[in-house]
Amino acid sequence: MDRHKLAVSKRWVIKVGSSLVTAKGQGLDHEAIADWCAQIAALRRQGKQIVLVSSGAVAEGMARLGFKKRPGTLHELQATAAVGQMGLVRAYEDEFKKHGLRAAQVLLTHEDVADRGRYLNARSTFNTLLEFGVVPVVNENDTVSTDEIRLGDNDTLGALTANLIDANLLVILTDQEGLFDSDPRHNPEAKLISEAELSDSRLAGMAGDSKGELGRGGMRTKLSAAHTAARSGAATVIAFGRKSDALLRIAQGETIGSLLKPAQGVMAARKRWIAGQLQLRGKLVLDDGAVRVLREQGRSLLPVGVKRVEGEFERGDLVQCLDAEGREIARGLSNYAAAEAQKIAGARSEELEARLGYVGEVEIVHRDNLVLA
Numbered sequence: 001m002d003r004h005k006l007a008v009s010k011r012w013v014i015k016v017g018s019s020l021v022t023a024k025g026q027g028l029d030h031e032a033i034a035d036w037c038a039q040i041a042a043l044r045r046q047g048k049q050i051v052l053v054s055s056g057a058v059a060e061g062m063a064r065l066g067f068k069k070r071p072g073t074l075h076e077l078q079a080t081a082a083v084g085q086m087g088l089v090r091a092y093e094d095e096f097k098k099h100g101l102r103a104a105q106v107l108l109t110h111e112d113v114a115d116r117g118r119y120l121n122a123r124s125t126f127n128t129l130l131e132f133g134v135v136p137v138v139n140e141n142d143t144v145s146t147d148e149i150r151l152g153d154n155d156t157l158g159a160l161t162a163n164l165i166d167a168n169l170l171v172i173l174t175d176q177e178g179l180f181d182s183d184p185r186h187n188p189e190a191k192l193i194s195e196a197e198l199s200d201s202r203l204a205g206m207a208g209d210s211k212g213e214l215g216r217g218g219m220r221t222k223l224s225a226a227h228t229a230a231r232s233g234a235a236t237v238i239a240f241g242r243k244s245d246a247l248l249r250i251a252q253g254e255t256i257g258s259l260l261k262p263a264q265g266v267m268a269a270r271k272r273w274i275a276g277q278l279q280l281r282g283k284l285v286l287d288d289g290a291v292r293v294l295r296e297q298g299r300s301l302l303p304v305g306v307k308r309v310e311g312e313f314e315r316g317d318l319v320q321c322l323d324a325e326g327r328e329i330a331r332g333l334s335n336y337a338a339a340e341a342q343k344i345a346g347a348r349s350e351e352l353e354a355r356l357g358y359v360g361e362v363e364i365v366h367r368d369n370l371v372l373a
């Protein structure tokens with residue numbers, strides 16, 4: 001996948017970070033928002049379908065409520081985001097309107113992508129909005145996202161949205177020219193990586209988690225977002241959002257920012273959904289034979305290969321499959337609740353009925369519901 005191919009690709013998710021969308025803690029930078037909306041309108045005229053993921057609710061809420069510092073408690077943050085989200089969508093609606101475009105507000109929580117029914121529902125809504133020619137403006141539903149289920153940073157949300165709509169490209173606009181070989185905030189000699197394969201293991205060591213005053217994730221979550229986007233085959237460009245015509249230049253195939261290219265094959269939609277889950281409920285420790293057949297033959301996990309069961313989980317919950325040294329081999333949806341899994345761990349298929357007292361499924365995790373690490 002090269003820059004020119006991406007330039008002409010049809011579906012893009014564009015993420016605008018907290019560090020950009022706000023004018024130095026004084027609420028929203030309306031000029032910058034006007035500029036991105038004008039560029040997005042031009043991209044729409046080129047026939048592209050765009051979903052915009054924008055941060056800024058907390059920052060705008062702080063300005064509206066007169067707070068000098070980011071609130072410390074979760075409920076204060078949630079309330080602040082609720083106030084600020086009004087200003088955020090209003091700013092986008094006003095700007096898109098000037099170009100004859102309609103915008104739509106989409107607020108998502110982790111549960112919306114974790115629950116299969118809600119995930120499919122969100123997907124259809126996005127597709128319908130795009131068919132209507134509307135620009136969806138997405139943010140995390142901060143008001144209802146408690147700490148344990150928060151996505152937290154919008155890089156992750158952007159990547160999951162890219163998976164959801166099968167985007168070709170995820171553009172992450174931020175306050176740096178792209179991914180550098182070390183954090184440019186601390187190292188003035190840092191060099192921009194203008195192109196890399198995501199399979200390159202050196203990348204992880206480059207991205208630090210230091211961030212701007214308002215940013216949540218730093219470069220580390222952007223890199224991890226690029227990996228997530230790659231599951232559905234999307235490439236990621238990380239670029240400086242204040243560079244003039246940044247989006248239009250990407251659409252002309254210009255070399256700006258960092259292009260991170262997916263190396264792996266495209267994961268089936270159902271597996272992508274499994275891999276996007278955040279909440280692991282339990283662990284299955286496998287014997288060496290099971291590790292081998294999972295890895296090398298892509299087979300289902302049978303009870304006979306499970307040595308130990310840990311955690312409290314229900315049928316259908318996400319569990320981690322580990323080798324004897326505790327390394328993750330795969331994760332998948334369990335056909336059995338923890339208590340039943342305990343009963344059948346190590347059992348051969350013909351012993352299952354006697355152990356369970358009923359005829360259960362032969363696989364503890366079926367290969368369609370299993371994603372290798």
Ligand SMILES: Nc1ncnc2c1ncn2[C@@H]1O[C@H](COP(=O)(O)OP(=O)(O)O)[C@@H](O)[C@H]1O
Nearest residue numbers: 017018019174180185208211212215217218219
């Ligand atoms: N290798 C790196 N290259 C570029 N930026 C990096 C790197 N490592 C850490 N960073 C930091 O990541 C910050 C951007 O992340 P963040 O503040 O979360 O922005 P946003 O609000 O746009 O998501 C940069 O300002 C920079 O200090």
Ligand SMILES: N[C@@H](CCC(=O)OP(=O)(O)O)C(=O)O
Nearest residue numbers: 017018055056057058154216
């Ligand atoms: N949902 C939050 C944004 C979370 C956040 O700051 O993300 P990021 O832009 O990735 O640093 C808000 O609108 O304030």
